[in-house]
Amino acid sequence: MKRMTGFVLLLSFFLLGGFQADAEVEKSEERPKVELTDQQKKELDQLYLELLETKKSIINKYVEYGVLPKEKADKKLKWLDEHYQKIKEHGYIPMYHHKKHHDDEDNNDND
Incomplete structure (x- = not known):
């Protein structure tokens, strides 16, 4: 015992x-209070745009190969554009929030 x-x-x-x-x-x-210089923002913007284009290319390939329906791809592409705009609005500083997207109409699908 x-x-x-x-x-x-x-x-x-x-x-x-x-x-x-x-x-x-x-x-x-x-979060630390950090202000990026215009040069740093410009460099990050270029990297984010490259990343955005790569992700869009991947999504478009999935549509081409029949892995992803066009409607779902359009939804993903729209989200990517919106996410890029939010990043840009926040001065390229990462946002630290951990909440799930409750507005997804198909929560069980792996987006």
């Missing part, structure tokens, strides 16, 4: 310690 009690205590210690560590990590992940 002592062995079981010790095991439960040890397990509780690790579990509670893990929760405390997670809370500390969340506090330390506050």
Whole structure:
């Protein structure tokens, strides 16, 4: 019985310690206030545009190969354009929000 009690205590210690560590990590992940220079924004914009074009090319290939229906591809392409605009509006600083998209009409599909 002592062995079981010790095991439960040890397990509780690790579990509670893990929760405390997670809370500390969340506090330390506050976004730093960073302002990018115009040159840095220009470089990031160029990289994001290259990435955007590559992703669009991949989606279009999936349509061409019959892997993805045209309607779904159009939806993905629209989302990519909107996402690029948001990135641009936020000055190319990553946005740290972790919420799911509840407005997807087909949540069970892997978009």
